[in-house]
Amino acid sequence: MPGRYRVNILEKVINVKKTTLKRAAALGLTALMAGSALAGCGGNNSSSSTDSKAASNTESKAADGAKGSVYWLNFKPEIDETLQTLAKKYKEDKGVEVKVVTAASGTYSTTLTAEMDKSNPPTLFVIGNQQGVKDWGDFALDLKDTAIAKELNTEAYNLTDANGKLVSIGYCYECYGIIVNPTLVEKAGHKMDEIKNFAGLKTVVEDIHKRAGELGFDAFSSSDMDDSSSWRFTGHLANLEYFYEEKAAGKTWTECPATITGEYLPNYKNLYDLMINNSLAAPTDLSAGGHNAEEEFKTGKAAFFVNGSWEYAAVSETVPNAVMIPYYCGVEGEEKAGLNCGTENCWAVNANVSKEDQQATIDFMVWLVTDPEASKTMVEQLGIMPYKNAAESTNGFLKNAAAYDADGCYVMDWATNYQPNVDEYRKDLVSALNAYNADQSDANWEGVKTAFVDGWAKQYKAIAE
Amino acid sequence: MSNTSSGASVKTAVDGKPPKKKKVKYSSGHSSMTKRSLRKWCWLFIGPVFASFIIGFIWPFLQGIYLSFCGKFNIISNAHLQGFENYVKAFSDETFFHSFWFTALFAVVSVVLINLLAFSIAYALTQGVKGSNLFRTVFFMPNLIGGIVLGYLWSMIFDGLLDLWTSQNLVDNEVYGFWGLIILLLWQQVGYMMIIYIAGLQAVPDDMIEAAKIDGATKSQTLFRVIIPNVMPSITICTFLTLTNSFKLYDQNLALTGGKPSRLTEMLALNISNGYSNMATRGMAQAKAVIFFIFVAALGIAQLAATRKKEVQQ
The missing domain is CATH 3.40.190.10 (Periplasmic binding protein-like II)
Structure with missing residues (x-):
């Protein structure tokens, strides 16, 4: 039988005795099971924790008059560390949860595709050019007359769609x-x-x-x-x-x-x-x-x-x-x-999340460009921010x-x-x-x-x- | 990529064996109790693997087929059925056709060269040469290095060599790129296939060879009339592995040439994945992936059927 013969060959390939082979197979299977069991546990844990978080979120929302949370899908790996610190600081100062996820270099578009499909999609993301406006414009809230738009000192880095909707606004330029x-x-x-x-x-x-x-x-x-x-x-x-x-x-x-x-x-x-x-x-x-x-x-x-x-x-x-x-x-x-x-660093707010989350997101954006310390940290990383009350740039170029x-x-x-x-x-x-x-x-x-x-x-x- | 696929086939073949043995053992020695509890609990053991197979393979695969019939989409839940347009686009895409022919040529050349070389080395190393164990290990080792690393390493080696007689680099000329990929793949896979051939050669019964000798067969007659027909199962496995590996080649291609110059050295897998990054070509890339799957599966099955016919029974 060719099948059996092939197994013979493979045993010789591996060149071990049958018992060792069996033991190895058993070990491998155990490891695999342990792995999947662990993965299963991990999955359960994380989902239950997000569930409880979501539950506590809705509870706290009910308690202190609707407090949203922020989820920023960032596309610049080099500023990730700074953003994580700022998110922590914001949580300490204002008590609002800010989650920052950074897409690996060159994978922003595919990460955004995946994240937007989840039940808790990003509330803050990047639409950096006209192609982005075409592809993602439907997901963006019209930022016209919002608190953050009023902080801008120039309209030069804003992106609008064909209907004049303000899809995204620049947060720094280069x-x-x-x-x-x-x-x-x-x-x-x-x-x-x-x-x-x-x-x-x-x-x-x-x-x-x-x-x-x-x-x-x-x-x-x-x-x-x-x-x-x-x-x-x-x-x-x-x-x-x-x-x-x-x-x-x-x-x-x-x-x-x-x-x-x-x-x-x-x-x-x-x-x-x-x-x-x-x-x-x-x-x-x-x-x-x-x-x-x-x-x-x-x-x-x-x-x-x-x-x-x-x-x-x-x-x-x-x-x-x-x-x-x-x-x-x-x-x-x-x-x-x-x-x-110019810039490709333009903020867009997700139109499909709750009003509370949108408000929390805009509040967070305003804090980033007005708070002296936060905006100073941002400017150090990003060079310059086109906002009236942001810290001054130290970048020579x-x-x-x-x-x-x-x-x-x-x-x-x-x-x-x-x-x-x-x-x-x-x-x-x-x-x-x-x-x-x-x-x-x-x-x-x-x-x-x-x-x-x-x-x-x-x-x-x-x-x- | 190549490693996992060959690894998987090894595993299934090995896994295929124990149950047969067990059956014999249990039916003769143990009571039907063991059998029953085994039947009762087997899902506990198979379940996790089965579930991850569905989550990680079956479901995405079905979803992929569905998406290939959808219009332009940004997130998957926004995809809407559109019909065969993506397939029409895929078949009218010149780069896809170029990639197809490039890959086909690559596959033919690499299948022939890898198997010839691997068999020759295996044959040489089973003739009782001194230090053949060392050689086996050394030839096998390149297979342990990942495709991306190999691609970058070899691009440096090739550029250094090309510098000796031309001002062009590897990424400047598709002919260099083609042969660069062939050399890289040979270096990586010959050792692996050699091991399979060695096992096949060792399984040829000595009495057969002895009988051939007594009958007055020359060395080459023994090789072509006795040894090769007996190692046909190894040849089946090796051609299958090299053929599918060549068609599915991705990481080596990405790291060595990245499709340069001007997508001329872009193989099928890279062509497909490049299309996915752009929303406008995403559906088309998905359609290409389905076509690619059907093609590679059909080719693999055809090849298996063809070579199996030549296998001799012992």
Whole structure:
């Protein structure tokens, strides 16, 4: 019998005597049962405890005139610890239960999908862009005229749906651009004032790169194209193209356009070429990744680093005078350019939970942006909060952004947030840029252009209903 | 992935054995009391496993089939039946077809290479070479490392090697990606299959080989006429495992190439899971998963039936 024969083989595979095999099987079964029994107990325990919690909740609700609770599904793993402390503090101060759950990096959308289906869904969650408004807008409470909306000092980071419902409001914003180490620029015999446009930037960068051996540092830190770094070029840097396209058309996008023209792609190329060809890493090594751009900048091996305001805490440890400058790329009038500012950190309140929970959630939000201590903790983590009574920002790069603003420079908004089917779009762009990095030919740049412009239309179509 | 599936099949086969033995034992030695109480209490033992199987496999599987017929949904309780649209979309998705052919080619090449190599090594190591136990252990060890870790390790090795004669890296060229995946899978699975073949080879009765020798059979005649027909059960298992493993390959693919460049090295499982992250393509991904299941199941059964016919009875 083939079946029996096979068992013979497998016994030999495991190479143990039958008794040992039996004992092992018995042990395994016991372990499995114990495991499932434990799991069963655990499940029961937790459910009974939530049941009792729910029961006590309803009791206490009845007792002190309806007190809701807050459940925040957070999408920034780096602020989880801070939020847990704040939640505890809020519980101590106000006696309201705040539960904070953080989705693992890159899994927010699937976590939200699962959590929203539960009997106790999040009361506070994130809708960060127009796609989010389309997908989750129905779940969001209209925040117009709520206590938290009245605390805002700008409407710039709010998201509304087609009917004018205020779906989500920004709780912090961020900026990106080119981070510069002024000490190194001066060491190379240049002045920061020289960098007012692309021509100025190019002169300084190329001079530093040429003399890298003698100076002991290079111009740009490496521009790796692996997944941990490529977003700086396929997401952030690409923004300059979209933004100038918007600007030329005279209106900001409010939803994803079906096509883009790629009119400013030569400007993207200007800056991209400058970055990859005047850097510590050879362009051909970029697709494999493995360089640490932040470390290169922090240790003074490179004078320029493409990144955002969230890097301030890390960078200022060793380069306290680091500044952020705009993406100068050779567009006319760019002397008046500011940084790329925007956000995907927007709060939405769940419309499908009880009135008490909604109220408790809004109260908690107001506390976060008004309480001196709480807002200070938040600002330290998030950089800046666009609220009237929030603590002031200590982030140097955001101060740079404000200074550009005060000088009357235009803010480059995050048009990049509209990239259709973003993961796939960027993957194609990474592949095209990799081909270009390996061999900087015109044909390969055509490939980049195809991924950038035609790829947009292709992905727009792929997700259109 | 590959580990669990092969592990599972080992377990079921092993589990399949004791009851047979027990039956004999109980009916001869023990009273029917034991039998009755066993019948009474067996649910206590089977129950937990059965329940977790339903919760962890049957239910999600049925729900998955249902969702593949639903329109765009954000949460599962919001899904509404829509019809066959997702299937139409899936069949008109170019990336799905590319992944299919890429995976099919990959499966053919890897099944042939893995089995040839594994059998050859097993044959060599059963010829009484000195230190064959050490070799067996060493060849088996790669199988103990997880696919993600292997993927990242090998991507570094490949990039280092490619650097010697080209400016391209592994993720720049789908041909490199394809062979990279093949080499990785060979390295990982040859040892495992080798162990199964060794067991099969050791089970070939010595008197048969001796008889062949006396009859004047040459070494190659003995191999092809006596040994291989006798190890057909091992070949059945190994081809089944390698075939399904190749089709279901996911973590190695994700870590080694991640589908780069431009989804050209994206295999079926990765193609499906990439579609799930976007709400607009979620239903389609679900439909692809159902198609994928039917295909792999049919292929597996067909292969089992075909090779089983060749097995000889002892």
